[in-house]
Amino acid sequence: MARRPALGAAINHFKRDIPKSSKDHEMHAYRTHHCGQLRAEHVGQTVRLSGWVHRKRDHGGLLFVDLRDHYGLTQIVVDSSDAAFATLDGLRAESVVTITGDVVARSAETVNANLPTGAIEVRAREVAVQSAAAELPMPVAGEQEYPEDIRLKYRFLDLRRERLHANIMLRSNVIASLRRRMVEQGFTEYQTPILTASSPEGARDYLVPSRVHPGKFYALPQAPQMFKQLLMVAGFDRYFQIAPCFRDEDARADRSPGEFYQLDFEMSFVTQDDVFNAIEPVLAGVFEEFANGKSVTPAGSFPRIPYRESMLKYGNDKPDLRNPLIISDVSAHFTGSGFGRFADIVAAGDVVRAIPAPATADKSRKFFDDMNSWAQGEGFAGLGYATRKGGEWGGPIAKNHGAEKMDALAADLGLGPDDGLFFAAGREAQAAKLAGLARTRVAEQLGLIDPNRFEMCWIVDFPMFERDEETGKIDFSHNPFSMPQGELEALETKDPLDILAWQYDIVCNGVELSSGAIRNHRPDIMYKAFEIAGYSQAEVDANFAGMINAFKYGAPPHGGSAPGVDRIVMLLADEPNIREVVVFPMNQKAEDLMMGAPAPVSEKQLRELGIRIVDGPKS
Numbered sequence: 001m002a003r004r005p006a007l008g009a010a011i012n013h014f015k016r017d018i019p020k021s022s023k024d025h026e027m028h029a030y031r032t033h034h035c036g037q038l039r040a041e042h043v044g045q046t047v048r049l050s051g052w053v054h055r056k057r058d059h060g061g062l063l064f065v066d067l068r069d070h071y072g073l074t075q076i077v078v079d080s081s082d083a084a085f086a087t088l089d090g091l092r093a094e095s096v097v098t099i100t101g102d103v104v105a106r107s108a109e110t111v112n113a114n115l116p117t118g119a120i121e122v123r124a125r126e127v128a129v130q131s132a133a134a135e136l137p138m139p140v141a142g143e144q145e146y147p148e149d150i151r152l153k154y155r156f157l158d159l160r161r162e163r164l165h166a167n168i169m170l171r172s173n174v175i176a177s178l179r180r181r182m183v184e185q186g187f188t189e190y191q192t193p194i195l196t197a198s199s200p201e202g203a204r205d206y207l208v209p210s211r212v213h214p215g216k217f218y219a220l221p222q223a224p225q226m227f228k229q230l231l232m233v234a235g236f237d238r239y240f241q242i243a244p245c246f247r248d249e250d251a252r253a254d255r256s257p258g259e260f261y262q263l264d265f266e267m268s269f270v271t272q273d274d275v276f277n278a279i280e281p282v283l284a285g286v287f288e289e290f291a292n293g294k295s296v297t298p299a300g301s302f303p304r305i306p307y308r309e310s311m312l313k314y315g316n317d318k319p320d321l322r323n324p325l326i327i328s329d330v331s332a333h334f335t336g337s338g339f340g341r342f343a344d345i346v347a348a349g350d351v352v353r354a355i356p357a358p359a360t361a362d363k364s365r366k367f368f369d370d371m372n373s374w375a376q377g378e379g380f381a382g383l384g385y386a387t388r389k390g391g392e393w394g395g396p397i398a399k400n401h402g403a404e405k406m407d408a409l410a411a412d413l414g415l416g417p418d419d420g421l422f423f424a425a426g427r428e429a430q431a432a433k434l435a436g437l438a439r440t441r442v443a444e445q446l447g448l449i450d451p452n453r454f455e456m457c458w459i460v461d462f463p464m465f466e467r468d469e470e471t472g473k474i475d476f477s478h479n480p481f482s483m484p485q486g487e488l489e490a491l492e493t494k495d496p497l498d499i500l501a502w503q504y505d506i507v508c509n510g511v512e513l514s515s516g517a518i519r520n521h522r523p524d525i526m527y528k529a530f531e532i533a534g535y536s537q538a539e540v541d542a543n544f545a546g547m548i549n550a551f552k553y554g555a556p557p558h559g560g561s562a563p564g565v566d567r568i569v570m571l572l573a574d575e576p577n578i579r580e581v582v583v584f585p586m587n588q589k590a591e592d593l594m595m596g597a598p599a600p601v602s603e604k605q606l607r608e609l610g611i612r613i614v615d616g617p618k619s
Helices: 003-017 086-088 148-153 162-184 223-234 272-290 307-314 340-347 364-378 396-401 405-413 429-443 489-491 521-531 538-545 546-549 565-572 604-610
Strands: 046-058 062-069 072-079 096-105 120-133 207-209 217-221 239-246 258-266 304-306 351-357 383-390 392-394 420-426 456-460 465-467 473-474 502-508 511-518 557-561
Touching: 046 072, 046 086, 046 120, 062 086, 072 086, 072 096, 086 120, 086 217, 162 239, 162 258, 162 272, 162 565, 207 307, 223 239, 223 258, 223 546, 223 557, 258 272, 258 565, 272 456, 272 511, 272 557, 272 565, 304 307, 307 429, 307 456, 340 351, 340 396, 340 420, 351 405, 351 429, 364 383, 364 420, 364 429, 383 396, 392 396, 396 405, 396 557, 405 420, 420 429, 489 521, 521 538, 521 546, 538 546
Parallel strands: 072 120, 304 456
Antiparallel strands: 046 062, 046 096, 062 072, 096 120, 207 217, 239 258, 258 557, 351 420, 383 392, 383 420, 456 502, 465 473, 502 511, 511 557
16 A cells, blocks of 8 residues: 555654664563564564554453554464453453563464564563553444544544554655655745735635734635745745645535645746746655555646636546546537527537547446436536447437438547447536536446546646626636736737636646646736726735735746645545545534534633624524
8 A cells, every 4th residue: 555655664763762672671661662563583572562452352261452553463362361361351442551471473374464463473471551441432443434423523533543544644754755855846945924814815714813902813824825925025936835724615525624734835936837847746756656556647747738628628627637538519510400409509609518428339228318317416407418339329319410410420529330429518617517527427437537547737828817707797717816928918908808827727637736826926917907807906905915015126926836735645545535634624514523613712711802792603
C-alpha cells in the first residue's frame, strides 16, 4: 500500500531511540521495542512491549493476545498456569497494558507471513495494566462500516482502526513531501495571520468578536490570498505555506465544512508557464511517491485544456481524463431534422450534445432506459438515446431522424457499427451539465475508467466575465483579481464576454485540486475590471483597501495557486470522502460531535465581548 514506506521510515526512526534488548540497557519502564519491530533474530531476548489489546483468542489453556501500538501488532501468548493469564483474560479489548516476556519462534505451521512480526510471538511473564477499557461503543478490530455519528463522536477510537490510522500517516508524509519538494524548487515557507479582516468576496467568513474593540470583529482567513500577494509586494519572491483556511460553507464529499488545508504558493516576476513549470514537478513527484504503482502524468506534460473546450468535450471544467468518452456538439445534424423535438430545440438557438456508448450492441433496451430514468432522477427532463447493432439503428430518435442521417452523424463522430449514442438537449449550460454527468455515468456502467492512473491536467483560458441569466448584469466569472489577457487594452476595446483571464485550475481524475491565476497587480487595470462588473472606484478602495493601496507603491507581476492538501490525500488514499483523511473532522452540519462544538457560551463571556444573542437558534 502507498502508506508502507512512510510507516517504515517512522519505524526506523523509532529504532534509533529504543534499545534493542534488555541486555543492551536497563529495561525501559514501558517498552524496549514497539509492536511492529520484533523479528526472528530477536528470539531468545527478554523484551517489554506496551500497547492496546487488539484481539484475544482463548485456545483451551492458551490465551493469545494481539498487542497493537502505532507501529504494528505482536502476538502475545500466555499459559493458563502463568500469573499473567488471569489479568489478561479479564481485560476488555482496547485496554492498555505493558507486557514483559520472552521472544519465541512460532512453529512453521503457525507463522503468519502477512504480519511483519509473524515469525515470532512473545511468551508473557508479567503484565501491568496501564488503563482498563470500558465497554466499547464501536469496534476497533476489523474495518466494518459503522454509523458516521458514532465514528465522529468517538473519533479517538475510529483513529485506532488500521485503514484510518494509515490514512493519517499518509497525510503526514504527503505534507512532509510537499514541503521538501517546494524547498527544492526554491520556495520559502512563511506564516500568515489567522485573525484578519472580513472580505466581501467568496464564501461566508467565520467571525471572531474582539474583546478590546467592542462591536468589531476579526475574520478567520478563507485563504491567505491577500497576504501572500502582499508578501510579493513586500519584495519576497517564492512563498509557500501549508495553510489552514476557514470557510463557513456546506460540506461535500470532497470538501470539509469549516476548515481545510492547502499548499498555498505565490511567485513574483512570472508568467503562467513559470507557475506551471514550478508546481508540476511537486505534484507529479508527490503522486508518484505515494501512488502505489499507479501511473501518474509526468511533470512537464500536464495537458492544457481551454475552459470552453473542456465544457464542450467533458461537460464540466474538471474533467476525468481516465474516461475516454468525448462529448460532441451535434446540433447541426438536427437542423430541419425529421426528429421534430431536436429540430425545434436547435431552431430556438439551443444545443444537442452527443455522448458515445461504445460496444453496447449486446446491451438490452433496459440499459438505455435505465440511463434515461437516471437522468430524470438527477432533475433533467430525460436523456435521449439511439442504439446500434451491426450498423443497424434502433430507438425513436434514429427512426425519426433517418438511418442515412444517423450514419452521417456516426461517421462524423468516428463511431463503430456497434456503438450507441446518448443525447442531451436544451439550453447550453443545462445540456453541457447533463452530458457531463452522463459521460461519467456511461463510462462507469461500461467499466471504461481505469482506476490505476492519476491523470492531471490544467484548465486554462477562463472567461474573465459572464452575464447573469436572471439580471443580465455582467459579473466576474471566476476570480476578480486575475489579470485579463490583453490587460487594459482588452478591457477598453473588447466585448467583456470575449475577454479571457490568466486563470487556471489543476485537476486530477475529475477532482479540482486548486484554482490559481496570474494576478492583476496594476490599480488602473483593477479599477477598470471592477467598473465593467458594476463596482465604483470608491467601492474597490473601501472593500480591498489593503491590497489596492499596496499596489500603488510598486507591485511586481506575480501569480500562484493553492492545491488542496485534503483532496490530494483523499485521491492517494483512494477514499470517496474527505473526512476519511482528516484527523478530527466535523459532520455535514459543521458540528464537532466529539468536542461538542459549536456550543453555547456563558453570559459572562458574552458581556466581555459586548454581545447579546437576540434571536434563538434556528431549528
